[in-house]
Amino acid sequence: MNGIFVIAKKEFMDNWRNKWIIATSAIFLILTLVTSYFSTGKWSDIGSTIAGMETFVILLIPIISLMLGYATIAGEAERGSLSLILSYPINRKEVIIGKFFGLCLVVATTIFLGFGIAGIVIAIKAGIDAAEYLSFLIASLLLSMSYISISILFSSLLKKRSTALGTAIFIWFLFSMIWGMILFGILVIKYGMDIIMQESWIAPDWYYIAAMINPNQSFEMFVAANVKPLQQLQRIYLPSYCGSFSPLVLILWIIIPLILAIFFFENRDL
Amino acid sequence: MIKSDLKNDLNTIKGYATMIKVKNLRKEYDGIVAVNNISFEVKKGEIFALLGPNGAGKTTTIKAILGLINYDGEIHIDEKDAKNKDVKKFIGYLPETVSFYDNLTALQTLQFFAELKGADKHKCMKLLGEFGLKDSANRKVGEFSKGMKQRLALAQCLLGNPKLLILDEPTSGLDALGAYEIRNKIKEMNEKGVTILLCSHILSEVQELADRVAIMNKGEIIAMDTVKNLGKMLDIQPKLKIEVEKITDSLIGKIKEIVKEVKVDGNLIEVSCSPDLKLQIINEIEKETKIIDFKTIEPTLEEIFIKMVRE
Numbered sequence: 309m310n311g312i313f314v315i316a317k318k319e320f321m322d323n324w325r326n327k328w329i330i331a332t333s334a335i336f337l338i339l340t341l342v343t344s345y346f347s348t349g350k351w352s353d354i355g356s357t358i359a360g361m362e363t364f365v366i367l368l369i370p371i372i373s374l375m376l377g378y379a380t381i382a383g384e385a386e387r388g389s390l391s392l393i394l395s396y397p398i399n400r401k402e403v404i405i406g407k408f409f410g411l412c413l414v415v416a417t418t419i420f421l422g423f424g425i426a427g428i429v430i431a432i433k434a435g436i437d438a439a440e441y442l443s444f445l446i447a448s449l450l451l452s453m454s455y456i457s458i459s460i461l462f463s464s465l466l467k468k469r470s471t472a473l474g475t476a477i478f479i480w481f482l483f484s485m486i487w488g489m490i491l492f493g494i495l496v497i498k499y500g501m502d503i504i505m506q507e508s509w510i511a512p513d514w515y516y517i518a519a520m521i522n523p524n525q526s527f528e529m530f531v532a533a534n535v536k537p538l539q540q541l542q543r544i545y546l547p548s549y550c551g552s553f554s555p556l557v558l559i560l561w562i563i564i565p566l567i568l569a570i571f572f573f574e575n576r577d578l
Numbered sequence: 579m580i581k582s583d584l585k586n587d588l589n590t591i592k593g594y595a596t597m598i599k600v601k602n603l604r605k606e607y608d609g610i611v612a613v614n615n616i617s618f619e620v621k622k623g624e625i626f627a628l629l630g631p632n633g634a635g636k637t638t639t640i641k642a643i644l645g646l647i648n649y650d651g652e653i654h655i656d657e658k659d660a661k662n663k664d665v666k667k668f669i670g671y672l673p674e675t676v677s678f679y680d681n682l683t684a685l686q687t688l689q690f691f692a693e694l695k696g697a698d699k700h701k702c703m704k705l706l707g708e709f710g711l712k713d714s715a716n717r718k719v720g721e722f723s724k725g726m727k728q729r730l731a732l733a734q735c736l737l738g739n740p741k742l743l744i745l746d747e748p749t750s751g752l753d754a755l756g757a758y759e760i761r762n763k764i765k766e767m768n769e770k771g772v773t774i775l776l777c778s779h780i781l782s783e784v785q786e787l788a789d790r791v792a793i794m795n796k797g798e799i800i801a802m803d804t805v806k807n808l809g810k811m812l813d814i815q816p817k818l819k820i821e822v823e824k825i826t827d828s829l830i831g832k833i834k835e836i837v838k839e840v841k842v843d844g845n846l847i848e849v850s851c852s853p854d855l856k857l858q859i860i861n862e863i864e865k866e867t868k869i870i871d872f873k874t875i876e877p878t879l880e881e882i883f884i885k886m887v888r889e
């Protein structure tokens with residue numbers, strides 16, 4: 309237990325010292341305020357703000373989380389500092405869990421600092437729906453935690469920091485672009501462009517399920533299900549199960565990679 | 579005095595407490611056999627050295643003992659399975675390649691490791707002082723020279739009063755004075771009862787420090803004993819250097835009756851012989867002339883090492 313705490317504290321303090329936490333919080337804060345005010349010239353309510361900035365958040369949170377986590381094992385193993393840590397009375401499981409909690413605390417701090425301060429400003433200027441905002445914060449936290457978990461997984465598998473960086477970039481593209489493109493491609497091949505583009509057309513269930521496996525889309529669905537303006541603005545149809553299962557999918561993206569990371573790290577030569 | 583007697587006994591008394599027991603250790607890295615089925619024991623209180631050329635498998639052996647790599651075989655530390663994390667509480671380890679966190683200061687680094695070990699954090703400053711890093715305590719480790727990092731790594735080993743030190747090339751990267759200080763530190767720790775396993779390819783260092791040596795080559799232990807016994811085993815005899823007043827042909831002739839090879843250089847006679855012939859030679863010389871000076875040179879590890887690795 310002590311080991312988990314010491315490692316988690318070290319990860320957090322590292323990112324506090326190198327100003328990562330402050331810088332990222334500032335990005336979130338500015339993004340929210342700019343979206344809320346400058347897009348219309350007056351303060352918009354929280355729902356519209358979330359709707360306006362969601363696409364940026366989906367790009368930003370994965371990048372930030374992957375950058376935090378990609379080198380955490382591969383980089384330290386390559387440098388040799390992990391050998392030294394593991395010569396101390398701590399086992400490998402505790403190292404992984406400690407790093408996971410430490411990095412989660414880093415993103416949680418940035419999300420609650422950045423979006424939190426912005427939320428207070430918006431609440432004063434335009435009023436806030438606390439439930440909507442809270443569900444957005446929780447969704448953001450779950451999304452970043454799943455990417456931290458994913459990055460710890462491939463960081464545990466890969467020998468070199470450079471290949472881990474390459475993998476981080478690939479994973480970002482995979483979930484931000486490739487996944488959606490492939491699914492869309494399949495729809496086009498199967499049904500034809502004309503039919504898909506009809507406004508009344510509803511995609512089959514397998515499409516929604518396959519989309520939901522992607523953590524980014526899970527995040528989107530979770531937010532869409534809880535933030536009303538988003539549904540109205542984007543006029544998207546969402547099967548009801550997407551709303552209820554999307555947080556579960558995100559939680560699985562947190563737990564499964566972490567368990568696999570522990571397994572691979574246990575068997576790794578340092 | 580008492581201690582050195584004790585050390586001589588270490589090799590003869592069977593069942594003297596064991597600190598590290600390695601049995602049939604084998605490690606293969608994708609097809610390359612790094613360590614091939616070696617077994618040895620490190621006794622409590624001794625300095626045991628692994629000596630061998632590059633790639634012999636020394637670091638691999640140490641990494642296995644610390645559980646940093648997967649391996650076949652059994653390793654016990656103080657009678658417990660080495661994989662048990664509790665045994666690490668009393669081990670200090672100096673890795674071959676030292677790497678810390680660049681943005682932490684020396685003091686923060688030591689404090690982090692002290693926390694991991696559950697050791698007293700207040701001793702960190704004192705430890706930095708002992709290794710000549712007091713003035714650099716609040717500087718970032720990223721700015722440190724190689725030698726300073728090595729000193730910090732050595733300070734880190736001593737956190738929490740270890741009973742066992744595992745040192746992978748402890749003096750690498752240090753200047754002559756630094757290396758001298760570290761050798762003294764190792765001796766000092768050993769005097770206090772700390773068991774030491776070290777590996778090195780610096781022969782003189784091993785010779786100065788180690789009670790026993792295992793010579794490794796190509797993943798195997800090719801010899802293991804005290805430096806003295808290794809010399810005997812290979813029939814590398816001590817050299818006798820005798821300075822005399824006058825050298826005569828009859829004197830040389832008489833010595834040649836005892837040992838075959840005699841080197842003469844001015845007034846200096848040099849022979850290699852076993853200790854029992856030593857007195858005989860001296861007696862012969864004293865019958866003919868006066869001895870001015872006299873010394874015995876024990877076989878060096880260098881000679882032993884080269885001979886063994888060649889064979």
Ligand SMILES: Nc1ncnc2c1ncn2[C@@H]1O[C@H](COP(=O)(O)OP(=O)(O)OP(=O)(O)O)[C@@H](O)[C@H]1O
Nearest residue numbers: 607610612630631632633634635636637638639779
């Ligand atoms: N991570 C690794 N992957 C593949 N092979 C390795 C690895 N580590 C060591 N080896 C190989 O195992 C053998 C033994 O290496 P080891 O590092 O134990 O040697 P050493 O005796 O410590 O040498 P040196 O004096 O150079 O430090 C070498 O052939 C080396 O190439």
Ligand SMILES: [Mg+2]
Nearest residue numbers: 636637638674
């Ligand atoms: Mg080595």
